[in-house]
Amino acid sequence: MTRFRHRHLLGIEPLSREDVLAILDTADGLREVLDRPIKKVPALRGKTVVNLFYEASTRTRASFEVAEKVLSADSLTIATATSSVTKGETLLDTARNLEAMNPDMIVVRHASSGAPHFLARHCKSAIVNAGDGAHEHPTQALLDALTLRQKKGRLEGLTVAIVGDLLHSRVARSNLWLLTKLGASVRLCAPPTLVPPGLGALAPVTHDIDEAVRGADAIMMLRIQSERMAGGFVPSLREYHARYGLTAARMRHAKKDALIMHPGPMNRGVEIASEVADGPWSVILDQVTNGVAVRMAVLYLLLGGAPEASL
Amino acid sequence: MSAIVVKGGRVVDPAHDIDGPADVRIENGRIVAVGKRIPTRGATVLEARGRVVCPGFIDLHTHLREPGREDKETIATGTRAAAAGGFTAVCAMPNTEPVNDTAGITRAILERARTDGAVRVYPIGAITRGSKGEELAEYGDLREAGCVAVSDDGRPVASARVMRRALEYAQAFGLTVIDHCEEPSLTEKAPMNEGPVATLLGLRGWPGAAEAVMVERDVLLAELTGGKVHIAHISTAASVDAVRRGKRRGVRVTAEATPHHLLLTDQVVRDTEYDTATKMNPPLRAEADRLAVIEGLRDGTIDCIATDHAPHTVDDKKVEFDQAAFGIVGLETAVALCLDRLVRTGIVSVPRLVELLSTHPARVLGLPGGSLALGAPGDLTILDLDRERTVDPARFQSKGRNTPYGGWTLRGWPVATIVGGTVAWQDTAVGAPRRRSDRRRAPSRRRAGGS
Numbered sequence: 058m059t060r061f062r063h064r065h066l067l068g069i070e071p072l073s074r075e076d077v078l079a080i081l082d083t084a085d086g087l088r089e090v091l092d093r094p095i096k097k098v099p100a101l102r103g104k105t106v107v108n109l110f111y112e113a114s115t116r117t118r119a120s121f122e123v124a125e126k127v128l129s130a131d132s133l134t135i136a137t138a139t140s141s142v143t144k145g146e147t148l149l150d151t152a153r154n155l156e157a158m159n160p161d162m163i164v165v166r167h168a169s170s171g172a173p174h175f176l177a178r179h180c181k182s183a184i185v186n187a188g189d190g191a192h193e194h195p196t197q198a199l200l201d202a203l204t205l206r207q208k209k210g211r212l213e214g215l216t217v218a219i220v221g222d223l224l225h226s227r228v229a230r231s232n233l234w235l236l237t238k239l240g241a242s243v244r245l246c247a248p249p250t251l252v253p254p255g256l257g258a259l260a261p262v263t264h265d266i267d268e269a270v271r272g273a274d275a276i277m278m279l280r281i282q283s284e285r286m287a288g289g290f291v292p293s294l295r296e297y298h299a300r301y302g303l304t305a306a307r308m309r310h311a312k313k314d315a316l317i318m319h320p321g322p323m324n325r326g327v328e329i330a331s332e333v334a335d336g337p338w339s340v341i342l343d344q345v346t347n348g349v350a351v352r353m354a355v356l357y358l359l360l361g362g363a364p365e366a367s368l
Numbered sequence: 369m370s371a372i373v374v375k376g377g378r379v380v381d382p383a384h385d386i387d388g389p390a391d392v393r394i395e396n397g398r399i400v401a402v403g404k405r406i407p408t409r410g411a412t413v414l415e416a417r418g419r420v421v422c423p424g425f426i427d428l429h430t431h432l433r434e435p436g437r438e439d440k441e442t443i444a445t446g447t448r449a450a451a452a453g454g455f456t457a458v459c460a461m462p463n464t465e466p467v468n469d470t471a472g473i474t475r476a477i478l479e480r481a482r483t484d485g486a487v488r489v490y491p492i493g494a495i496t497r498g499s500k501g502e503e504l505a506e507y508g509d510l511r512e513a514g515c516v517a518v519s520d521d522g523r524p525v526a527s528a529r530v531m532r533r534a535l536e537y538a539q540a541f542g543l544t545v546i547d548h549c550e551e552p553s554l555t556e557k558a559p560m561n562e563g564p565v566a567t568l569l570g571l572r573g574w575p576g577a578a579e580a581v582m583v584e585r586d587v588l589l590a591e592l593t594g595g596k597v598h599i600a601h602i603s604t605a606a607s608v609d610a611v612r613r614g615k616r617r618g619v620r621v622t623a624e625a626t627p628h629h630l631l632l633t634d635q636v637v638r639d640t641e642y643d644t645a646t647k648m649n650p651p652l653r654a655e656a657d658r659l660a661v662i663e664g665l666r667d668g669t670i671d672c673i674a675t676d677h678a679p680h681t682v683d684d685k686k687v688e689f690d691q692a693a694f695g696i697v698g699l700e701t702a703v704a705l706c707l708d709r710l711v712r713t714g715i716v717s718v719p720r721l722v723e724l725l726s727t728h729p730a731r732v733l734g735l736p737g738g739s740l741a742l743g744a745p746g747d748l749t750i751l752d753l754d755r756e757r758t759v760d761p762a763r764f765q766s767k768g769r770n771t772p773y774g775g776w777t778l779r780g781w782p783v784a785t786i787v788g789g790t791v792a793w794q795d796t797a798v799g800a801p802r803r804r805s806d807r808r809r810a811p812s813r814r815r816a817g818g819s
């Protein structure tokens with residue numbers, strides 16, 4: 058069994074199709090641990106992981122923490138509100154201080170695109186990107202892919218619509234890379250103000266949600282933040298919901314067995330109606346469970362485990 | 369009497385259409401003779417065989433940071449960097465702390481330049497008080513104190529009304545208005561060029577149109593007022609086109625381009641994985657823009673090459689990309705980059721490069737220098753087109769190390785800088801100037817000190 062050849066996980070873009078499959082297959086193997094009565098394996102005993110979160114995040118942070126515990130890593134979490142970060146210490150100083158404790162890995166969430174690359178350049182530890190600005194959120198894309206593969210049995214040939222704030226979304230970028238690497242076809246949908254230039258070269262873009270949903274195997278809804286109204290990107294949440302919100306009525310255009318995904322946290326009544334979020338199409342809660350499995354796989358592979366492990 | 373004769377070089381003086389072997393004699397700080405076999409009696413002799421001798425290069429766009437940000441650069445270190453880069457004069461942008469918006473600050477800068485400066489310093493005053501873009505600064509006082517132009521560089525003049533008044537009022541004192549063209553409502557918190565690369569990197573985009581709308585505006589306002597506007601660091605195809613059309617109509621508009629906008633594109637931000645040495649304002653643009661700027665350089669739309677030398681401390685740059693300061697140092701790499709990447713590739717000739725770096729900068733702001741006319745300042749830049757050296761930021765004279773060119777091996781370097789008849793800097797690998805009595809030949813292995 059070959060070892061996973063990357064030192065860091067900075068994004069999906071630099072990964073090969075084989076790399077992605079290695080992570081997904083390993084996650085499949087590890088997920089079974091989560092169903093055991095004693096959810097703990099010694100795979101990462103003696104390894105130290107620091108979760109460095111510069112942005113509020115409940116689910117990603119909790120998901121990494123659970124993954125670390127299940128694998129028996131020693132971990133500690135530093136979030137902005139509880140660290141010297143708020144006192145104006147630089148990212149590099151904070152990271153160097155943490156490095157003095159000799160961690161094996163730093164999991165970083167940061168509002169600045171490229172912050173994980175910056176750490177990777179200046180630190181000795183393995184760096185995992187837990188979301189950087191509008192750049193990438195690789196573990197989110199991996200868990201989305203894992204969920205799709207479980208539900209549909211494959212990724213190749215699927216049609217996936219990604220709908221919402223494409224301009225500011227790292228989830229959209231990571232998913233776009235991942236899905237196209239694995240042979241799914243992606244459609245993007247947003248109002249023109251929320252489509253960054255050049256994205257159309259990577260996947261077709263439409264401004265009509267009905268067109269995006271029609272015949273799709275899965276629909277990924279992106280969160281729209283209320284500050285986008287202030288930025289003049291859309292006139293009102295009301296109009297956004299009317300034109301770009303996913304409602305049960307719109308789901309009539311989708312395939313019968315289409316899946317609805319959302320990286321969370323959801324704005325019910327804005328980008329997604331509750332009847333859809335809680336409806337039969339929704340796999341939003343499966344995404345959460347799979348999130349732990351892919352993060353276990355990433356930790357395990359980067360810290361020296363062999364792909365497709367079963368423990 | 370002090371005298372120096374630069375002997376046997378290829379003298380290039382576009383102002384007088386000179387390009388050929390000649391000697392240049394400087395006495396008491398002024399050019400007194402240019403021609404064949406000029407007497408060397410009583411003079412220090414600088415052997416320049418195989419080298420190119422030009423009127424001293426003038427940088428229209430330098431941030432010396434003093435007063436106020438001496439941690440980034442001082443007049444002493446910045447002018448030493450200029451000398452080491454082949455510049456005999458720099459125009460100092462006013463965005464110091466405080467902003468150079470009053471005669472007292474201008475005089476203080478000139479006084480410091482007199483005591484500490486390795487090359488000439490021409491201060492640029494602010495367009496508006498505090499460069500806040502609201503009330504005009506006192507141009508009469510600034511001019512009298514020694515300012516050679518006005519600019520709010522680093523900040524745009526957002527109000528068209530203020531720009532109009534500046535272009536009108538500056539005419540009373542013969543001042544050119546240098547504008548940093550950026551429509552601020554389109555560039556908020558944007559660290560790089562808007563386009564596919566920024567999209568992939570997830571960085572906010574600074575669209576080229578934010579520059580071009582201001583260039584168009586400035587050209588129209590210069591036309592309206594009859595004022596003289598100079599476009600700083602032009603970086604987009606549409607901006608070049610606006611200047612070209614303006615010139616065709618007879619508008620008094622000139623423009624400069626930086627080496628980085630001529631040589632690099634936004635792709636390097638991605639290639640270097642968010643290296644903050646690739647972050648500047650205006651940002652590196654798309655390839656089509658870069659080619660349009662080069663075309664503007666070729667067809668005469670762009671008058672000058674200027675460095676936008678912007679030194680920063682390590683702390684200003686060793687942070688997240690969107691948090692980092694804008695700008696790179698340029699004085700010690702600009703000439704070599706131009707020689708290697710523009711002259712050696714045939715994009716511009718040596719005389720054209722001298723025009724871009726000396727003749728035109730002097731003409732644009734009405735500065736002394738820029739030619740080897742008899743009586744002109746005795747400022748010379750001497751180039752060795754074959755010298756090869758690798759850029760090593762650790763050896764910069766500038767305090768700033770923020771450059772994307774570290775490790776680049778370039779062929780064609782300045783080897784000596786003469787200011788007012790005195791050698792301000794000389795490449796140690798080239799050998800010292802010798803007295804007349806010294807019959808030893810100049811070292812022929814000029815690349816001996818390379819790398």
Ligand SMILES: [Zn+2]
Nearest residue numbers: 521522548600
């Ligand atoms: Zn500027």
